[in-house]
Amino acid sequence: MSEDMEFTFALILNGASIGLMYSLIALGFVLVYKATDAINFAQGEFVMLAGLIVAMLISFESVPLAIAVVVVLAVMIGFGFGLERVVLRPLLGRPVVAVIMATIGLAAVLRGLGPVIFGSETRALSLPIGDEPVVIGPASLPPIQVLGAVVAIVFFLAFSWFFKKSRMGVAMRAVADNQQVAQAMGINVERYFALAWAMAGIVSAMGGIVWGSMLGVDVHLALVGLKVFPVVILGGLDSIGGALVGGLIVGIVESLAAGYLDPYVGGGTKDFAPYVLMILVLMIRPYGIFGKRKIERV
Amino acid sequence: MFHRESGIFKTTYAGDMALYPLPIAKWTVAVLVLVFVVILPLTVHEYYLSILNLIFIAIVGALGLNILVGYTGQISIGHAAFMSVGAYTAANLAVRMDLPFWITLPAGGLMAAAIGVVVGMPSLRIKGLYLAIATLAGQLIIEWTINHVPAISGGAQASIEVDRPSLFGFSFDTQHRLYYFLLFFAAIAIVATLNLVRSRIGRAFVAVRDQDIAAEIIGIDIYRYKLLAFAISSFYAGVCGVLYTYYFGIANYEQFQLIVSIDYLAMIIIGGLGSVLGSIFGAIFVTLLPIVIRILMEDVGALFFTQAEIANVISGLRLGVFGGLIIFFLIVEPEGLNRLWRNIRSYFRVWPFSY
Numbered sequence: 190m191s192e193d194m195e196f197t198f199a200l201i202l203n204g205a206s207i208g209l210m211y212s213l214i215a216l217g218f219v220l221v222y223k224a225t226d227a228i229n230f231a232q233g234e235f236v237m238l239a240g241l242i243v244a245m246l247i248s249f250e251s252v253p254l255a256i257a258v259v260v261v262l263a264v265m266i267g268f269g270f271g272l273e274r275v276v277l278r279p280l281l282g283r284p285v286v287a288v289i290m291a292t293i294g295l296a297a298v299l300r301g302l303g304p305v306i307f308g309s310e311t312r313a314l315s316l317p318i319g320d321e322p323v324v325i326g327p328a329s330l331p332p333i334q335v336l337g338a339v340v341a342i343v344f345f346l347a348f349s350w351f352f353k354k355s356r357m358g359v360a361m362r363a364v365a366d367n368q369q370v371a372q373a374m375g376i377n378v379e380r381y382f383a384l385a386w387a388m389a390g391i392v393s394a395m396g397g398i399v400w401g402s403m404l405g406v407d408v409h410l411a412l413v414g415l416k417v418f419p420v421v422i423l424g425g426l427d428s429i430g431g432a433l434v435g436g437l438i439v440g441i442v443e444s445l446a447a448g449y450l451d452p453y454v455g456g457g458t459k460d461f462a463p464y465v466l467m468i469l470v471l472m473i474r475p476y477g478i479f480g481k482r483k484i485e486r487v
Numbered sequence: 488m489f490h491r492e493s494g495i496f497k498t499t500y501a502g503d504m505a506l507y508p509l510p511i512a513k514w515t516v517a518v519l520v521l522v523f524v525v526i527l528p529l530t531v532h533e534y535y536l537s538i539l540n541l542i543f544i545a546i547v548g549a550l551g552l553n554i555l556v557g558y559t560g561q562i563s564i565g566h567a568a569f570m571s572v573g574a575y576t577a578a579n580l581a582v583r584m585d586l587p588f589w590i591t592l593p594a595g596g597l598m599a600a601a602i603g604v605v606v607g608m609p610s611l612r613i614k615g616l617y618l619a620i621a622t623l624a625g626q627l628i629i630e631w632t633i634n635h636v637p638a639i640s641g642g643a644q645a646s647i648e649v650d651r652p653s654l655f656g657f658s659f660d661t662q663h664r665l666y667y668f669l670l671f672f673a674a675i676a677i678v679a680t681l682n683l684v685r686s687r688i689g690r691a692f693v694a695v696r697d698q699d700i701a702a703e704i705i706g707i708d709i710y711r712y713k714l715l716a717f718a719i720s721s722f723y724a725g726v727c728g729v730l731y732t733y734y735f736g737i738a739n740y741e742q743f744q745l746i747v748s749i750d751y752l753a754m755i756i757i758g759g760l761g762s763v764l765g766s767i768f769g770a771i772f773v774t775l776l777p778i779v780i781r782i783l784m785e786d787v788g789a790l791f792f793t794q795a796e797i798a799n800v801i802s803g804l805r806l807g808v809f810g811g812l813i814i815f816f817l818i819v820e821p822e823g824l825n826r827l828w829r830n831i832r833s834y835f836r837v838w839p840f841s842y
Contacts, residue, residue, distance in 0.1 A: 283817075294810040301810060422617070468628075471617060
């Protein structure tokens with residue numbers, strides 16, 4: 190392979206692994222939207238919260254990582270349930286704009302109070318995976334990205350199985366499809382709404398661990414959430430596979446843009462390219478690659 | 488003269504649309520003018536005037552956002568970006584071409600309106616959630632562009648210093664003088680919005696908000712009105728940005744980040760969506776809240792936090808309280824402070840014989 194090809198390959202590989210980590214977070218967004226039609230603008234803040242909790246737990250010397258992970262999963266599940274009960278349920282049936290603004294408010298609460306409660310300094314969240322880069326062909330990846338990508342893929346397989354085969358997953362799909370009919374079939378719709386938020390909590394907990402250990406844990410971890418929107422718009426808001434594909438595309442595009450354009454514009458294309466891509470998608474195909482097209486009637 | 492009506496006795500549409508529904512309204516306005524133009528600036532300490540000045544600027548921005556979100560129902564998370572467009576346009580014109588404020592101010596507004604229309608373009612095809620995300624992208628792209636193009640941002644620190652505005656050699660260089668400068672624009676913004684929302688355009692906006700497909704069927708060109716709402720709202724935002732620039736004497740992108748967009752959303756939700764008075768209440772509330780939090784924290788916070796932490800705690804609390812209030816008002820009182828005010832007023836209207 191020529192030098193150019195190797196450079197491109199390294200960029201694509203790096204982008205793909207980062208992209209899989211994006212799609213892990215986007216998965217939380219999609220799960221909630223799919224089941225409850227609610228839009229979660231606080232997904233990045235969920236991730237930040239999980240990261241803050243893990244970082245705080247492992248800073249006590251006596252707490253092993255495994256316990257910290259279990260605790261953060263439990264806390265985030267509880268948080269998801271509580272959130273649905275306190276904030277989202279009173280807003281059922283209100284215009285979509287109200288839900289959007291409520292989650293923006295939630296994002297502000299988490300971002301504001303997180304540092305007050307957990308301290309505002311940046312903490313390291315080190316996982317016992319060493320820092321020997323993993324060599325793949327002519328390129329190499331930091332181990333945390335490999336771990337993140339593996340976790341993302343595992344979660345995608347798990348959720349695909351959950352929605353296709355398990356009783357709860359099928360019920361959830363029914364709720365997503367038509368709430369009234371689902372209710373008539375004896376499905377407790379409110380319970381599944383809460384469950385969807387709890388699952389978003391689980392995904393965010395994992396996202397918080399992998400992203401936190403890559404970037405360090407402080408309030409800026411929440412900015413990862415901003416990348417969720419290009420991913421879900423690209424893939425389609427209600428498609429789990431879409432989140433995966435969207436994440437890969439966004440990751441690769443931003444990596445290539447950073448590699449080829451940064452020298453000309455002085456950096457920062459990484460944060461810019463995904464949104465340009467997203468605007469284009471919104472103009473041409475707003476429901477995304479795999480999303481369901483909504484037809485509106487008066 | 489000082490009576491209020493005992494019921495609704497309007498017999499004409501003109502009467503229903505009137506700016507002054509009762510003689511007492513004229514007197515109220517006259518008293519307000521007297522208080523704000525003569526009494527307050529003469530009696531109030533400079534520090535409180537500076538707070539009033541910030542409130543005036545915030546009112547302009549909040550009115551603009553309320554026209555878009557409250558009246559037309561198109562959500563925007565990019566309001567701060569439009570402010571930055573206005574601010575940098577005016578700052579560049581003022582510094583490079585040495586133009587006076589009465590040219591740079593409308594120019595900033597118009598530039599913001601033009602950019603606002605471009606960002607609002609997707610609203611032709613998409614709405615609700617998608618529009619929120621598109622305007623979020625608009626905010627981030629504008630922020631990035633200003634930060635990375637030295638021709639706009641003036642190079643180092645991405646900030647441009649401007650002189651205070653002056654008119655015929657009279658420079659608005661103290662808080663007192665700026666007070667009149669800003670009061671003038673806030674008053675114009677309020678009157679213009681009041682007139683806009685009772686006009687044909689304003690009613691078309693409300694129709695688009697309530698049900699856009701139905702609005703189209705009764706003959707409203709919804710695309711035109713959606714873009715018009717974006718243009719007007721961004722014009723207000725641009726003017727608001729220019730006022731910030733002149734008030735602080737510097738255009739800096741850090742004043743116009745995503746978080747500021749959320750502040751303005753908080754203003755109109757807490758104040759009351761789709762109401763001029765609500766925008767004013769919201770602007771006052773959101774401007775005063777951080778000041779109250781700071782005073783509280785400086786007194787009480789010292790018991791819990793060290794001196795070094797307090798600055799962080801204040802900014803965190805401020806954001807947290809805003810978010811909490813947004814959620815609280817959305818759930819408990821979606822019509823905001825404006826509704827509370829109306830409740831109080833209608834209680835006292837029939838007091839003490841409420842039945």
